[in-house]
Amino acid sequence: AQHFLARIDAHRGLNAFVATDPEATLAQARAADAAIAAGNAGPLAGVPIAHKDIFVTRDFPTTAGSKMLQGYRSPFDATTVARLAAAGAVTLGKLNCDEFAMGSSNENSAYGAVQNPWDATRIPGGSSGGSAAAVAARLAPAVTGTDTGGSIRQPAAFCGVTGIKPTYGRASRYGMVAFASSLDQAGPMARSAEDCALLLSSICGPDLDRDSTSLDRPAEDFGRSLNDSLDGLRIGVPKEFFGDGLAADVRAALDAALKEYEKLGARLVEISLPRTELAIPVYYIIAPAEASSNLSRFDGVKFGHRAAQYGDLLDMYKKTRAEGFGDEVKRRIMVGTYVLSHGYYDAYYLKAQQIRRMIADDFQQAFASCDVIAGPVAPTVAWKLGDKSDDPVANYLADIYTLPGSLAGLPGMSLPAGFGDSGMPVGLQLLGNYFGEAKLLNAAHRFQ
Ligand code: GLN
Numbered sequence: 001a002q003h004f005l006a007r008i009d010a011h012r013g014l015n016a017f018v019a020t021d022p023e024a025t026l027a028q029a030r031a032a033d034a035a036i037a038a039g040n041a042g043p044l045a046g047v048p049i050a051h052k053d054i055f056v057t058r059d060f061p062t063t064a065g066s067k068m069l070q071g072y073r074s075p076f077d078a079t080t081v082a083r084l085a086a087a088g089a090v091t092l093g094k095l096n097c098d099e100f101a102m103g104s105s106n107e108n109s110a111y112g113a114v115q116n117p118w119d120a121t122r123i124p125g126g127s128s129g130g131s132a133a134a135v136a137a138r139l140a141p142a143v144t145g146t147d148t149g150g151s152i153r154q155p156a157a158f159c160g161v162t163g164i165k166p167t168y169g170r171a172s173r174y175g176m177v178a179f180a181s182s183l184d185q186a187g188p189m190a191r192s193a194e195d196c197a198l199l200l201s202s203i204c205g206p207d208l209d210r211d212s213t214s215l216d217r218p219a220e221d222f223g224r225s226l227n228d229s230l231d232g233l234r235i236g237v238p239k240e241f242f243g244d245g246l247a248a249d250v251r252a253a254l255d256a257a258l259k260e261y262e263k264l265g266a267r268l269v270e271i272s273l274p275r276t277e278l279a280i281p282v283y284y285i286i287a288p289a290e291a292s293s294n295l296s297r298f299d300g301v302k303f304g305h306r307a308a309q310y311g312d313l314l315d316m317y318k319k320t321r322a323e324g325f326g327d328e329v330k331r332r333i334m335v336g337t338y339v340l341s342h343g344y345y346d347a348y349y350l351k352a353q354q355i356r357r358m359i360a361d362d363f364q365q366a367f368a369s370c371d372v373i374a375g376p377v378a379p380t381v382a383w384k385l386g387d388k389s390d391d392p393v394a395n396y397l398a399d400i401y402t403l404p405g406s407l408a409g410l411p412g413m414s415l416p417a418g419f420g421d422s423g424m425p426v427g428l429q430l431l432g433n434y435f436g437e438a439k440l441l442n443a444a445h446r447f448q
Helices: 002-010 022-037 077-084 129-136 153-159 193-203 248-263 274-295 314-326 327-340 348-364 391-395 403-408 438-448
Strands: 017-020 046-052 089-094 142-147 162-165 184-191 234-238 267-271 372-376 412-419 425-432
Touching: 002 017, 002 022, 002 089, 002 267, 017 129, 017 274, 017 314, 022 089, 046 077, 046 129, 077 142, 077 193, 129 142, 129 153, 129 184, 129 274, 142 153, 142 162, 153 162, 153 412, 153 425, 162 193, 162 438, 184 193, 193 412, 193 438, 234 248, 248 267, 248 412, 248 425, 248 438, 267 425, 274 327, 274 391, 274 403, 348 403, 372 438, 412 438, 425 438
Parallel strands: 046 089, 046 142, 234 267, 234 372
Antiparallel strands: 017 089, 142 184, 162 184, 162 412, 372 425, 412 425
8 A cells, every 4th residue: 555655646747646645545454454464354455446536435535526526525435435445455545537427538527637647648538537547557456437438448448457347237326426327337447357357346246225226136256257268259349330430540459359359269240239329319318317317416505515605595506506517517417407308308318218228129139149249449549638628529429339338238348459559558348248247357358
């Protein structure tokens, strides 16, 4: 823990961490030492990790990347935080992210952008940008992130690390500051699939009393089949993921990775996910709709920011929310309330839900002829800081390959698969069928 705390201090310029508290960290480390000495150490005893600042923590402040929660301290730990602590992990601090996890570049954080450790002039990806940058810069051996529409997979790809988002419902959402509740999932990011498997085994499991969408599916040892042979594995390659929008250098790296899989005994099968393009409009209706509802709790009454000067109650709400939320969050609240409003609900929200179902059905059809699906995580490597910060739609379009799996609730991961022309890392996305996490980790581990 001391080693990593020193590295965090030496690399403050990356802006990956938004909160550290060496005393709190070292107290947790001593408790882990005591557990080891007493012979009841958990599987992660003494392993230093860090949490995306979307997870509420008792020992550290929680901001969700927003000015709205500046100075907020939760009276309880998120289930993911509590489970990793119970396994013996030691918390180094909290990691920068896009405000309320809304973004693809980490530039929407109220606490400033994060630098990509491979090239400080580039974004680390988002919304779990601080998480990915911390692992890439060796500021933590493993971290947590959250993925609503790609926020674990895309920053992992852009920073050359490995990350996995489990099947929707396997990781508890309790204590994760809510963005889009039907999509939000927690997951680990680390240097290898093997390390991800270790963390994921502690994170997953039912939390039925605290999360109404938690699945009653027992925890598993996701590392049990890491070394299984890939002989005969059918890898589905969706033709829609390799179309015009994909940069040539990313495509070249992925083609090489797929060849490598063939050498490992896998068989490539062409598949079709015909509604891939529709995932963008569908997600950017459903996610803002849910966000507009979830964010109504930030009213200046119960917690977080409250405007200093105001007239009546309505004025207090208005000034508090105008001051506390950033531009992207306000944009999503406006889109969300619009698509849910009387007269537009049928045309937008209901239609989006219908197409969401069709996207999930397309995957089931695809999985009839393959075991896992492989493709890009993002159309390009990490872009330059500032390049898309004035263009929300350009950010949304770059989510095209991660959104379909999110809408279907499927497990997905990103693993490093070479480099683009600029020398920046390229990620390979693997998508599995429901509860296919162990298969994904096996496929990633054999490749690594
Ligand atoms: N980039 C997507 C968005 O802005 C996904 C973010 C996420 O997964 N949290 O909504």
